[in-house]
Amino acid sequence: MQPGARALGTLALAAAAVLGREAETDRAPEVRGWRRRYFRRRCLSVMAVLARRVFDLHHQIPLTWVCLAKLTPHLGEQKRTTASLFCKLTIAAGGGGLEELPLVVSKKCVQELESRANTVHCLPEKQRTSVDGGPLTLEKVVCTLLDMGFSDVHINELLSIQPHASPQQLLDIISEFILLGVNPEPVYVALKKSPQLLKMPVVRVKKRSSYLRKLGLGEGKLKRVLHSCPEIFTMHQRDVDGVIHVLKEKCLFTVQQVTEILYRCPNVLQQDPNELEYKFQYAYFRMGIKHLDIVRTEFLKYSLTKIKQRHIYLERLGRYQTPDKKGQTQIANPLLKDIFRVSEAEFLAKTACSSAEEFVVFKKLLAREEEEVPESSMSKEVEGEEEEEDKDEEEL
Amino acid sequence: MAAPILRGVRELMRLVDFAPVPRRHRHKKKWAATEPKLPASRLALQNFDMTYSVQFGDLWPSIRVSLLSEQKYGALVNNFAAWDHVSAKLKQLSAKDFVSEAVSHWELEAQSGRSSTPPLAYSPNLRCFTFARGDVSRFPPARLGSLGVMDYYLMDAASLLPVLALGLHPGDTVLDLCAAPGGKTLALLQTLCCRNLAANDLSTSRTGRLQKVLQSYVPQDIRERNQVRVTSWDGRKWGELEGDTYDRVLVDVPCTADRHSLYEEENNIFQRSRKKERQMLPMLQMQLLAAGLLATRPGGHVVYSTCSLSHLQNEYVVQGTMELLANQYSIKVQVEDLSYFRELFVDTFCFFQSSQVGELVLPNLTANFGPMYFCRLHRLT
Numbered sequence: 071m072q073p074g075a076r077a078l079g080t081l082a083l084a085a086a087a088v089l090g091r092e093a094e095t096d097r098a099p100e101v102r103g104w105r106r107r108y109f110r111r112r113c114l115s116v117m118a119v120l121a122r123r124v125f126d127l128h129h130q131i132p133l134t135w136v137c138l139a140k141l142t143p144h145l146g147e148q149k150r151t152t153a154s155l156f157c158k159l160t161i162a163a164g165g166g167g168l169e170e171l172p173l174v175v176s177k178k179c180v181q182e183l184e185s186r187a188n189t190v191h192c193l194p195e196k197q198r199t200s201v202d203g204g205p206l207t208l209e210k211v212v213c214t215l216l217d218m219g220f221s222d223v224h225i226n227e228l229l230s231i232q233p234h235a236s237p238q239q240l241l242d243i244i245s246e247f248i249l250l251g252v253n254p255e256p257v258y259v260a261l262k263k264s265p266q267l268l269k270m271p272v273v274r275v276k277k278r279s280s281y282l283r284k285l286g287l288g289e290g291k292l293k294r295v296l297h298s299c300p301e302i303f304t305m306h307q308r309d310v311d312g313v314i315h316v317l318k319e320k321c322l323f324t325v326q327q328v329t330e331i332l333y334r335c336p337n338v339l340q341q342d343p344n345e346l347e348y349k350f351q352y353a354y355f356r357m358g359i360k361h362l363d364i365v366r367t368e369f370l371k372y373s374l375t376k377i378k379q380r381h382i383y384l385e386r387l388g389r390y391q392t393p394d395k396k397g398q399t400q401i402a403n404p405l406l407k408d409i410f411r412v413s414e415a416e417f418l419a420k421t422a423c424s425s426a427e428e429f430v431v432f433k434k435l436l437a438r439e440e441e442e443v444p445e446s447s448m449s450k451e452v453e454g455e456e457e458e459e460d461k462d463e464e465e466l
Numbered sequence: 467m468a469a470p471i472l473r474g475v476r477e478l479m480r481l482v483d484f485a486p487v488p489r490r491h492r493h494k495k496k497w498a499a500t501e502p503k504l505p506a507s508r509l510a511l512q513n514f515d516m517t518y519s520v521q522f523g524d525l526w527p528s529i530r531v532s533l534l535s536e537q538k539y540g541a542l543v544n545n546f547a548a549w550d551h552v553s554a555k556l557k558q559l560s561a562k563d564f565v566s567e568a569v570s571h572w573e574l575e576a577q578s579g580r581s582s583t584p585p586l587a588y589s590p591n592l593r594c595f596t597f598a599r600g601d602v603s604r605f606p607p608a609r610l611g612s613l614g615v616m617d618y619y620l621m622d623a624a625s626l627l628p629v630l631a632l633g634l635h636p637g638d639t640v641l642d643l644c645a646a647p648g649g650k651t652l653a654l655l656q657t658l659c660c661r662n663l664a665a666n667d668l669s670t671s672r673t674g675r676l677q678k679v680l681q682s683y684v685p686q687d688i689r690e691r692n693q694v695r696v697t698s699w700d701g702r703k704w705g706e707l708e709g710d711t712y713d714r715v716l717v718d719v720p721c722t723a724d725r726h727s728l729y730e731e732e733n734n735i736f737q738r739s740r741k742k743e744r745q746m747l748p749m750l751q752m753q754l755l756a757a758g759l760l761a762t763r764p765g766g767h768v769v770y771s772t773c774s775l776s777h778l779q780n781e782y783v784v785q786g787t788m789e790l791l792a793n794q795y796s797i798k799v800q801v802e803d804l805s806y807f808r809e810l811f812v813d814t815f816c817f818f819q820s821s822q823v824g825e826l827v828l829p830n831l832t833a834n835f836g837p838m839y840f841c842r843l844h845r846l847t
Contacts, residue, residue, distance in 0.1 A: 383531065386530060386531040386534040386535065387527040387528070387530060387531045388515060388519075388526070388527050388530045388531075389527065423524075423527065424527070424528065424531075427600060427831075427832050428528065428531070428830070428831040428832060430600065431600050431602060431831045431832055432531065432535060432831055434602045435535050435536050435602055435831075436535075438536070438602070439536065
């Protein structure tokens with residue numbers, strides 16, 4: 071309520087300025103609609119603030135609207151007392167003989183309050199938005215967003231993503247992203263994709279972005295990361311650290327390589343660190359791909375299932391060989407981009423030179439093999455033992 | 467007095483112990499092995515890559531991936547169990563009896579007169595269930611049926627083709643020259659045509675396994691009535707032992723067992739120590755086939771089969787043996803055309819389209835049976 075009271079003098083100026091601007095600028099009709107609505111609400115709020123100011127001056131009632139509103143939900147059982155307070159209030163306001171509108175509203179409120187308890191909960195919010203000077207920041211936010219280069223449609227959408235979040239929060243988060251060098255369009259897409267970004271405290275966003283800068287994700291690079299993986303901001307710090315730790319300590323990527331990996335395949339952040347390590351080991355030991363190529367081919371962004379399916383299929387077809395320790399193979403391996411970056415149809419036609427039916431069956435068989443690895447090896451051992459026993463018997 | 471003697475003895479012992487090995491026995495152990503130690507299955511794969519990529523060309527990758535993936539099975543229904551009940555149960559698993567399907571399809575075509583169909587010569591009474599192309603389901607392991615025998619035998623469905631190709635008639639005397647482990651022998655008995663069945667295998671441990679299979683699948687009285695005779699002789703001498711005797715002879719020779727060699731390390735024929743044996747395989751195969759043909763009565767039939775893709779072990783052996791018999795024994799043998807098998811079972815198996823003598827089932831991922839080569843020979847004189 072403090073800013074509301076302080077802004078009393080400037081309110082009228084702001085309102086006039088808005089009116090004037092509306093008159094002079096010919097915006098699209100929906101924006102005009104927005105403006106008009108805001109203006110109307112602001113007038114109401116101006117009146118409310120004026121009324122409150124008057125009460126304060128009279129010093130008749132120590133309780134203000136906001137305090138009252140804050141109190142009421144907690145004092146559910148003390149409905150009577152609050153109701154009576156309201157009554158006093160209305161009387162006092164009537165005595166003041168100032169504005170009619172808020173008083174009528176408050177009268178209604180009193181009636182509702184007396185009749186039903188649950189309305190108490192929704193009442194304070196109504197009151198608060200009109201009292202806190204919310205519309206003011208909303209208007210400001212819209213202006214700022216327009217200045218930042220968001221289109222009207224996007225602003226509308228952005229505001230509707232989180233109707234309960236305060237516009238100030240929205241503005242803070244968005245401006246943080248803009249500061250990171252992200253264009254309005256990707257910001258809009260990211261926010262649309264993961265609305266939980268808007269719920270985050272600004273401090274955390276700031277902290278996270280500085281952390282990302284430290285990882286080497288400069289302005290331009292962060293843009294891409296945010297675009298394909300907005301969760302990078304909402305994720306738990308522990309999870310981010312886990313992935314970075316695996317990349318640096320377990321997989322022994324250099325700092326630059328880690329940056330490059332985060333830039334090229336940001337979805338590594340969402341992967342399970344253990345699986346990520348396994349994926350690296352699969353690439354390094356099973357497929358014989360060196361660190362640099364893992365980074366360059368964006369290997370880590372593909373799912374392990376896809377990697378295994380395509381690699382093992384090629385290997386069994388005799389079209390891929392794991393290089394020996396000198397990096398030599400007897401046949402020329404296909405390029406990694408021809409294995410993973412292409413669609414399945416293209417992979418089958420150009421790289422594997424095989425039919426889709428066969429690959430479908432192969433995928434089924436491979437899935438079953440993967441499932442049964444521990445079991446089958448055990449059963450094999452058991453069978454082997456049995457056979458040995460048989461032999462022993464026969465020999466005897 | 468005693469002490470110096472003892473010392474002297476000790477001295478001597480030490481000398482003996484550390485005496486330098488005679489020069490002719492000394493050898494220098496190599497530190498760096500020049501030849502890397504590879505498991506036999508890897509050696510097998512390398513060998514196949516070298517030979518089959520030449521033999522099959524573009525087909526080889528598809529065969530290779532199939533050989534290295536899980537094979538499919540067929541369930542041979544045991545006619546000595548409650549077979550109709552078993553068949554119904556297998557049908558519930560949405561498996562199909564590929565033999566009866568193929569035959570009924572063939573007869574339908576013959577009735578409509580669309581194709582000039584040769585008379586079908588195949589062994590009767592065989593029911594073998596498989597899952598459709600591309601279906602990777604598995605059969606549950608066979609169980610003991612109500613009649614005290616197992617209800618079905620799980621085997622590579624392609625192994626049934628040599629038995630089908632043998633074309634048994636009721637009352638035939640039959641020889642299975644290399645019978646173990648018993649899948650084909652069991653199939654021969656399932657035709658209910660054998661008056662006499664001689665099952666032989668060189669190795670006693672393998673005939674032991676064959677006996678076990680027969681015990682669990684064939685009731686005691688039938689085994690005796692059918693006069694199933696299991697022996698462990700050298701098959702190469704069968705021509706001298708029982709010449710001109712049998713109506714039908716199945717010669718399912720030992721071979722590189724391509725699928726098996728890629729999986730099992732034990733007894734793998736591609737071990738370095740068995741190189742000589744491997745090189746002599748075609749020779750052994752020729753001798754066995756010759757013995758089988760000699761044991762057949764004139765006018766009788768022989769089916770030669772292997773589970774290898776190599777034409778050195780397939781076509782060349784058949785052609786070589788025919789020449790051998792013609793030259794040494796002046797026995798005329800004729801290869802019979804089995805290309806109608808290709809059409810008959812086109813839905814179940816994937817056949818090699820350009821084999822000159824006999825038929826070859828190629829493994830394919832959608833129908834992962836085989837490899838299985840079979841060739842039917844007719845002894846004329």
